[in-house]
Amino acid sequence: MATDPARTLALLWRVEPPAGARGPRRGLDLYDVVARATALADAGGPDGLAALSVRALARELGVAPMTLYTYVPGREELADLVVDAAYAAMARRDTAGLGWRERLTAVAEENRTLYRAHPWAARVDPGRPVLGPGETAKYEHELAAFDELAETASLDDVDRDAALTFLLDVTRAATLVEQQSDDTGDAQAWWAARAPVLEQVLDPGRYPRAVRVGAAAGAAQQSARDPDRAWRFGLERVLDGLAALIR
């Protein structure tokens, strides 16, 4: 406990300690550890990162659980490394020359690609920045998409950050909703199990909009026809909202 933040940062940025390597050589590579941890998290679905355990990772790597503590201060820092590695590995399109709408759309879609590759990434706490090289490179790249817009709309730096956060928040939220349906498996069965009680209790006179809209939204979500309509809706709204800044 009481882990030194500087130690975690040094780990993220792979800043080696003075290296008076005295004892036996290390048997594992930190990159391998993180890669295996990522694979384990991926196998665990949307909650894979939360479910990632030190013991399971150690088993996977063929070492004793406590061995991992010579590579990483603790479970939380391990998770940070996994997250930052995923950010670092993101493909970043070169959208130079395109209009700002296309650039922002590309940023949003890069994030959706990330969430498809690593479903747990949509569940990482957005309030706790990792400040690693991956997150920094991601941030830098994504801010660049705002360059043109920020000038014509005269967004200052604080608003640039807010606008990016805005775009990413909507993207993550849309992903979370989609994951629910994947995750639920058979949506039909999910509703069927709840229908008897809901019918008894959801009075359409008392909750007219909730019943009507909820049914429509539920049906749309489980129809294969239009799986990401809510996502496109959100993205268009975001772009329109930002466009309104340009007069």
Add this chain to the structure above:
Amino acid sequence: MATDPARTLALLWRVEPPAGARGPRRGLDLYDVVARATALADAGGPDGLAALSVRALARELGVAPMTLYTYVPGREELADLVVDAAYAAMARRDTAGLGWRERLTAVAEENRTLYRAHPWAARVDPGRPVLGPGETAKYEHELAAFDELAETASLDDVDRDAALTFLLDVTRAATLVEQQSDDTGDAQAWWAARAPVLEQVLDPGRYPRAVRVGAAAGAAQQSARDPDRAWRFGLERVLDGLAALIR
């Protein structure tokens, strides 16, 4: 494990079983249990609900841990009850007669009030609906705020739901960022602990935007002058984005 969803729903809606009350009378009231659980979660800060344990709640209530399992199927269902109770307890402004911008703003602010009263509420998994009376009443009330806009902008039911989700997502995301600074306590100290490594590693030549914008956003966030600028930015963008639907 393998808890019956119907049982959970019945619990949420307080649908009593046939009531052939045979054994001794119950010593606790489910409302009390939920109220105490809420208090415990509130005391635990933003992660209070995740940190709420059956054992701690039992201690608080003066019963053995296993006793709680006669009231509630398990920890997860307890959390659902706490969440739904919080939704049920929200104050809902009557905004009849106001314009849609005011109505949507009121909805957003009601949610921010919720998050201030119960910081853990912002961490509730948005992908897993609770379907209790509190959530339903909240949903009904919030959909009503879209009535006027949905007609003039001709939003169908699916888009109504998407628009509400959109508004709430941005609200929650803004809250999460704010909680970080509260939670961090002394932001000055937080950065000070990380500055030495970051200075060594954050090359402004390599990450020009990230360094500049990150510094600006960080400074703005910790300045008391403008604590929720990002929030107002997001809200305005949401409203503008929806306004663009009206031609």
Add this chain to the structure above:
DNA sequence: TCTGTACGGCGTACGTTGTACAGCGTACGG
């Protein structure tokens, strides 16, 4: 009034988690 039984309460126990600590062996600096 007596008795069978359904049910509330809970003591014990198991499997899981993160990780503190102390010991062991290795390989390099002096």
Add this chain to the structure above:
DNA sequence: CCGTACGCTGTACAACGTACGCCGTACAGA
């Protein structure tokens, strides 16, 4: 050649959720 720093790990502890089975209560039916 030896001291020492360091990689590795076995054991242990404190939490967690909860399955199981016992105990005692209080009502239903006789």
